[in-house]
Amino acid sequence: xDNLDASRLQMAFTxxxxxxFACIGMVMPFFMVVAHKKWLNTKNPVYLxxxxxxQKGVAIxxxxxxxxxxxxxxxxGLLWPEFMKHAGPIIGMPFSLEGxxxxxxxxxxxxxxxxWGKISEKFHWFTGVIVGIAGVASGILVVSANGWMxxxxxxxxINGEFLNIDPVKALxxxxxxxxxxxxxxxxxxxxxxxxxxxxxxQVYKKRQTDLHKKAFKIAITFGAIAAILQPISGDLSAKxxxxxxxxxLAAMEAHxxxxxxxxxxxxxxxxVEKKEVSYxxxxxxxxxxxAFGDFNAEVKGLNDFPEDERPNVAIVHYAFQTMVGIGTLLxxxxxxxxxxxxxxxxxxxxxxxxxxxLLAPMGFIALEAGWIVTExxxxxxxxxxxxxxxxxxxxxxxxxxxxxxxxxxxxxxxxAVIWLMxxxxxxxxxxxxx
Amino acid sequence: xxxxxxxxxxxxxxxxxxxxxxxxxxxIVELFSTKKSQQITKKTVYRVMGPVWEANHIWIIILxxxxxxxxxxxxxxxxxxxxxxxTLVLLGITMRGVAFVFRHYDAYKDKSxxxxxxxxxxxxFLTPIFLGMTAGGMLSGELIITQDYELFTFxxxxxxxxxxxxxxxxxxxxxxxCTFLTSILLIGEAERDDRRIYVKKARNATIVVILxxxxxxxYGFIYDxxxxxxxxxxxxxxxxxxxxxxxxxxxxxxxxxxxxxxxRSLAGLQVILILIAAMVTxxxxxxxxxxxxxxxxxxxxxxxVTNVLGISLIIGGLIILPGLFHLFKSFKMxxxxxx
Numbered sequence: 001x002d003n004l005d006a007s008r009l010q011m012a013f014t015x016x017x018x019x020x021f022a023c024i025g026m027v028m029p030f031f032m033v034v035a036h037k038k039w040l041n042t043k044n045p046v047y048l049x050x051x052x053x054x055q056k057g058v059a060i061x062x063x064x065x066x067x068x069x070x071x072x073x074x075x076x077g078l079l080w081p082e083f084m085k086h087a088g089p090i091i092g093m094p095f096s097l098e099g100x101x102x103x104x105x106x107x108x109x110x111x112x113x114x115x116w117g118k119i120s121e122k123f124h125w126f127t128g129v130i131v132g133i134a135g136v137a138s139g140i141l142v143v144s145a146n147g148w149m150x151x152x153x154x155x156x157x158i159n160g161e162f163l164n165i166d167p168v169k170a171l172x173x174x175x176x177x178x179x180x181x182x183x184x185x186x187x188x189x190x191x192x193x194x195x196x197x198x199x200x201x202q203v204y205k206k207r208q209t210d211l212h213k214k215a216f217k218i219a220i221t222f223g224a225i226a227a228i229l230q231p232i233s234g235d236l237s238a239k240x241x242x243x244x245x246x247x248x249l250a251a252m253e254a255h256x257x258x259x260x261x262x263x264x265x266x267x268x269x270x271x272v273e274k275k276e277v278s279y280x281x282x283x284x285x286x287x288x289x290x291a292f293g294d295f296n297a298e299v300k301g302l303n304d305f306p307e308d309e310r311p312n313v314a315i316v317h318y319a320f321q322t323m324v325g326i327g328t329l330l331x332x333x334x335x336x337x338x339x340x341x342x343x344x345x346x347x348x349x350x351x352x353x354x355x356x357x358l359l360a361p362m363g364f365i366a367l368e369a370g371w372i373v374t375e376x377x378x379x380x381x382x383x384x385x386x387x388x389x390x391x392x393x394x395x396x397x398x399x400x401x402x403x404x405x406x407x408x409x410x411x412x413x414x415x416a417v418i419w420l421m422x423x424x425x426x427x428x429x430x431x432x433x434x
Numbered sequence: 435x436x437x438x439x440x441x442x443x444x445x446x447x448x449x450x451x452x453x454x455x456x457x458x459x460x461x462i463v464e465l466f467s468t469k470k471s472q473q474i475t476k477k478t479v480y481r482v483m484g485p486v487w488e489a490n491h492i493w494i495i496i497l498x499x500x501x502x503x504x505x506x507x508x509x510x511x512x513x514x515x516x517x518x519x520x521t522l523v524l525l526g527i528t529m530r531g532v533a534f535v536f537r538h539y540d541a542y543k544d545k546s547x548x549x550x551x552x553x554x555x556x557x558x559f560l561t562p563i564f565l566g567m568t569a570g571g572m573l574s575g576e577l578i579i580t581q582d583y584e585l586f587t588f589x590x591x592x593x594x595x596x597x598x599x600x601x602x603x604x605x606x607x608x609x610x611x612c613t614f615l616t617s618i619l620l621i622g623e624a625e626r627d628d629r630r631i632y633v634k635k636a637r638n639a640t641i642v643v644i645l646x647x648x649x650x651x652x653y654g655f656i657y658d659x660x661x662x663x664x665x666x667x668x669x670x671x672x673x674x675x676x677x678x679x680x681x682x683x684x685x686x687x688x689x690x691x692x693x694x695x696x697x698r699s700l701a702g703l704q705v706i707l708i709l710i711a712a713m714v715t716x717x718x719x720x721x722x723x724x725x726x727x728x729x730x731x732x733x734x735x736x737x738x739v740t741n742v743l744g745i746s747l748i749i750g751g752l753i754i755l756p757g758l759f760h761l762f763k764s765f766k767m768x769x770x771x772x773x
Contacts, residue, residue: 056539066488067531071524073498077513078520084502085510089735092503092743099496100750106488107757114484165735167742395583396517396592409525413532420540427541 004390006399007079010406012375014075016368017410018068021417023367025065026139027191027222028058029132034218036125046211053428054215057421058131059113064417066102068410079399083382083392086162090155091145093167098141105134139187140180147175150374151244152383174244178237179374185226185233186370189330190363192223197360198425204353207429213347220356223363224334230327235290242291245384246300247309248377251316253287255301262287262299267321270314275303277317311379319372326366333359435744436734439504442747444713446500450493451709452615452702455608457483457490459616461530461558462609463635464551471631476551478623479616480538487534489758491527503743507733511721512568515577519568519596526561529553559609566608570601573661577723600650600659607646611705614639618685618701622694633689640682647708660722664715671711678707 001009032054039047073095077084108130115124148154154170155162196219202212242249250256253265256275264287268280288297302310333355340346382389393399460479464472483490501509513520530553537550571577576595578586595601617636624632654662665671681704688696713720719727734740 056541060535060539063488063531063535066491067528070491070495071528073495074513074520074524077498077502077509078517081510081513084513085506088502088506088509089504089739092499092739093746095499096496096503096743096746096750099492099499100746100754102495103489103492103750103754104757106492107754107761110486110489110761165739167739394514394517396514397588402521405521405525409528413528416532416536420536423541 151175188226200356459612563605566605570604571596
């Protein structure tokens, strides 16, 4: 494996890891403050117990998200020094604001975790809300920086130099809004379904069902609403990509030929040699409509782009199909959940709970797949149409060892966190009500 | 605006060293304690640092962001040539943060605590050493900046600059500074017998700091390391170090009189003086290579970028610093209420 591949894998791996923890750390505070509010309103001790156990989850995920985020902020420079040398001053704005948001979050979390019974009830609850809001704000800001890599703006690129830098314009790049919206909804969907799944499993196993049903309801409400809204944001993203990064859209759909009235491919196996997709379901003219709002619009195919400016079509296509497939599934189940609120008998059926147990990891699989679409779809560019990834990589040889080290460390951490969460739930089930 | 940015860079660095330093020191104090006092230290550390430790470590992110936005070429040299020690620092920060949380938030307090404890202590000890070695790498004069990587061996370019006696000494010196800070901090949190333990630790840490400082400078002087010789020749530097040394007397007195705030402020001030001394020695040349010096000012971004960064930092500072102050203050009050 050469240095570039090793660095790319390391970056991919650390991002895949960080995203999971960052999303949970960003979304769970909202579940926590809802439970907390219910405790304040009803004084039902089950809610207090739930709040306190979720708060431990928030603390653990926040810290792991924070340390892996610190690692990433260094890795940007350590792995891609040439990129950071030029991009740093341009996208520094979202990162410095993110630093500020993150700081606010850490301060608020300090108050929340240690403030029980020590600061006024209202202020204490409010610090929990701040944790959530600051978390979402930092998520949006980081995604904005990523958006800039897809839609570089806020500078003039003259003779290989980045001149007339405008950090505000870079922050508000054309991709920031669609990407951030899609990501925030994805985070809520993924975390909502994951947390709901964990509690559904406890209900399925008939452990402390009252508490876990309450927890399930809070988490899945967030997840289901986000899942139902997600297609709107997906549509905005697709239209945006069609305009800005047509080659990415072509790879997502594995479209080789430029066509008017292009069909939408669902599934299928990509044959890169023959440049075709077999075993797919074809919906006539749908892609043209989805991308441009016109059934007869022209969609550019991969063949119209130089060979060395195309991303890995198979990976992008499969990842995109996975994301959309799971997204649709979660949307349907989200609707089922709202129906179940009317049909109470469903809640007594163990199959209902099993469904949510099986869906627990799905949101995160879709979320990772979505990031693969964005990131692999941007290749070979690190800054779209400006700088290639291979020109940005560190000149230090031997990155493969660094990759091995990170993969070992993060694998251990993943196992450790899962183990820790199991212990949390076990102790929650074993302990009496407060 | 450039100087506003530099000011924030310096403040973040100092705050990171003092606050995170005291945090690292907590693990080091534990590492070098008897079994019984380890448990006491663990509890005290958690009580003192629990609410603030996360905020303490964000200063490094601010520091990195200021560097890459404001001084991209400078940051570029660090990330390319000091890749390995920086990676080791990251590894340490990750292990430490994780261990700190695991040991306090694990639902069961059983044998796994032993593992978390050791992870916490070892990484607390090694991380500041690697941080110091990174700083040593910047200052040891062993860095080779080149366009043609084929001309040199991997060892010459990527290992030797930070893995040499001078840098290792700086690493140890920084770890000792952290221990010094924490011991002083803990004195104020302990009662009677425990208090005596921390007083003793503080005394030992002070001796080690002075001794290591002396060794670093003599080594640098003997082997003619530019940073060290410059340090010894610069009148401002020497006066700052002397002032810091002189402060030991009021520090000892305030420890004896159990003046918590006074002793902490004095210890913090001493460390700040030493750091500022190191910074003014060659300002603005913060990287000294084998044949050149790199001025941080010359690597600054364009005016437009610096202006925006400066303004963001001022606004950010206005929002964050009062909140942070309130956090520190609140939990100090709570501790008094607990007693």
